[in-house]
Amino acid sequence: MDIQYYNKFMELLKNExxxxxxxxxxxxxxxNILSIESLYxxxxxxxxxxxxxxxxxxxICIWKEHLRTSIVRTILEMSYLYVLKRLETVKKNHIKVVFLTPAFEFHEIGAIMNTHFFLLEGFEASYIGANTPKADILQAIRAYRPDFVALSVTNPYNIxxxxxxxxxxxxxxxxxxxILGGQAFKEAHNLENLQYDHILHSLEDLKAFGKKVSK
Ligand code: B12
Known part of the structure; x- marks a missing residue:
C-alpha cells in the first residue's frame, strides 16, 4: 500500500x-484503490x-480516543456495503461462525473487522456484540447453532x-x-489452561484456517 493513503487518513483523523x-x-x-482487507x-x-x-x-485524551473509535466504526459499517458486493463472487462454505467479545471486554473493533474477513473467506459469520456475559453466549449458541464461536480478547485481565x-x-x-484471537494472545502463556480449538493471529492464519475447514 502506498504510504500517502495512510498519511492522508491520519491527517484527517488528527483533525477529527x-x-x-x-x-x-x-x-x-x-x-478499487485499496481492498477491504488493506483498508482495515x-x-x-x-x-x-x-x-x-x-x-x-x-x-480529554480518553474522549479523543472514543471519537477516533467512533469514526473507525462508521467506516466499518460503510465498508459492509463493499463486503456485500464482494460476497456476490465468494464461494460459500456453509460454516457458521458467531463472533463476540466476552464479558468485560469492550474492545470490539478487531472482532468486527475479522467478522468481515470471515465473510469474505466464505463463512456465514455474524458479530453478536461486545462485553457478552457467559449465560448470553450459551443462549446465542442455542439460538444460532454455530459450528464455531470466535472470541476476540484484547485485555489480558480478561483471560x-x-x-x-x-x-x-x-x-x-x-x-x-x-476460535481465539486478539491482542491478549500475543503472549503465548495467556493461552495456557484455556480450552480452545484454534488460535488465529492474522489474516493469513484466518485464510489458512478457512482452507482447512472448508468442505
Ligand atoms: C479504542 C480503544 C478502547 C475503546 C474501545 C472501543 C471499542 N468500541 O472497541 C475503549 C475506550 C472502550 C477502551 C477502553 C479501555 N481500554 Co482500550 N484501547 C483502545 C485502543 C486505542 C484501540 C483498540 C483497537 O480497536 N485496536 C484496533 C483493532 C483492529 O486491533 P485489535 O483489536 O488488536 O485487532 C487486530 C488483531 O488483534 C486481530 N484480532 C482481534 N481479535 C481477533 C479475533 C480473531 C478470531 C482473529 C483471527 C484476529 C483478531 O485482528 C485485528 C486486525 O489485525 C487500544 C490501543 C491498542 N494498542 O490497541 C487501547 C488498549 C487496548 N486499551 C487499553 C486499556 C487499558 C483500556 C481500559 C482498561 C482503559 C481504562 N482505564 O478504562 C478500558 C478497558 C475497557 C474494557 N473493559 O474492555 C490498553 C490495554 C493494555 C493491556 N494490554 O493490558 C490499550 C493497549 C491501550 C494502552 N496502550 O494502554 N479502549
Whole structure:
C-alpha cells in the first residue's frame, strides 16, 4: 500500500474530520484503490493501535480516543456495503461462525473487522456484540447453532473470564469449535489452561484456517 493513503487518513483523523475520513475511505474502496482487507489492516487498525495523544489532560485524551473509535466504526459499517458486493463472487462454505467479545471486554473493533474477513473467506459469520456475559453466549449458541464461536480478547485481565466462558461452552456444547484471537494472545502463556480449538493471529492464519475447514 502506498504510504500517502495512510498519511492522508491520519491527517484527517488528527483533525477529527469525521466526514473527511469517511469520504476518503469510501473513495479508496469505490475506486478499487485499496481492498477491504488493506483498508482495515493498513489504515484503520494502525490508526487505533498507534493512537497517541499530545494533550496533557488524560480525560480529554480518553474522549479523543472514543471519537477516533467512533469514526473507525462508521467506516466499518460503510465498508459492509463493499463486503456485500464482494460476497456476490465468494464461494460459500456453509460454516457458521458467531463472533463476540466476552464479558468485560469492550474492545470490539478487531472482532468486527475479522467478522468481515470471515465473510469474505466464505463463512456465514455474524458479530453478536461486545462485553457478552457467559449465560448470553450459551443462549446465542442455542439460538444460532454455530459450528464455531470466535472470541476476540484484547485485555489480558480478561483471560480469567475467557477461561470461564470457554469452559462453559465446551461443557454444554462440546461439538462447537472455539476460535481465539486478539491482542491478549500475543503472549503465548495467556493461552495456557484455556480450552480452545484454534488460535488465529492474522489474516493469513484466518485464510489458512478457512482452507482447512472448508468442505
Ligand atoms: C479504542 C480503544 C478502547 C475503546 C474501545 C472501543 C471499542 N468500541 O472497541 C475503549 C475506550 C472502550 C477502551 C477502553 C479501555 N481500554 Co482500550 N484501547 C483502545 C485502543 C486505542 C484501540 C483498540 C483497537 O480497536 N485496536 C484496533 C483493532 C483492529 O486491533 P485489535 O483489536 O488488536 O485487532 C487486530 C488483531 O488483534 C486481530 N484480532 C482481534 N481479535 C481477533 C479475533 C480473531 C478470531 C482473529 C483471527 C484476529 C483478531 O485482528 C485485528 C486486525 O489485525 C487500544 C490501543 C491498542 N494498542 O490497541 C487501547 C488498549 C487496548 N486499551 C487499553 C486499556 C487499558 C483500556 C481500559 C482498561 C482503559 C481504562 N482505564 O478504562 C478500558 C478497558 C475497557 C474494557 N473493559 O474492555 C490498553 C490495554 C493494555 C493491556 N494490554 O493490558 C490499550 C493497549 C491501550 C494502552 N496502550 O494502554 N479502549
Amino acid at each position: 474530520d469525521k466526514d473527511g475520513a469517511v469520504l476518503f475511505a469510501h473513495q479508496l474502496l469505490e475506486g 489492516l493498513d489504515l484503520l487498525a494502525p490508526s487505533l493501535i498507534h493512537f497517541t495523544c499530545n494533550v496533557e489532560d488524560e480525560d 480469567v473470564i475467557t477461561k470461564q466462558t470457554t469452559d462453559e461452552i465446551k461443557r454444554f456444547f462440546p461439538n462447537v469449535g472455539i
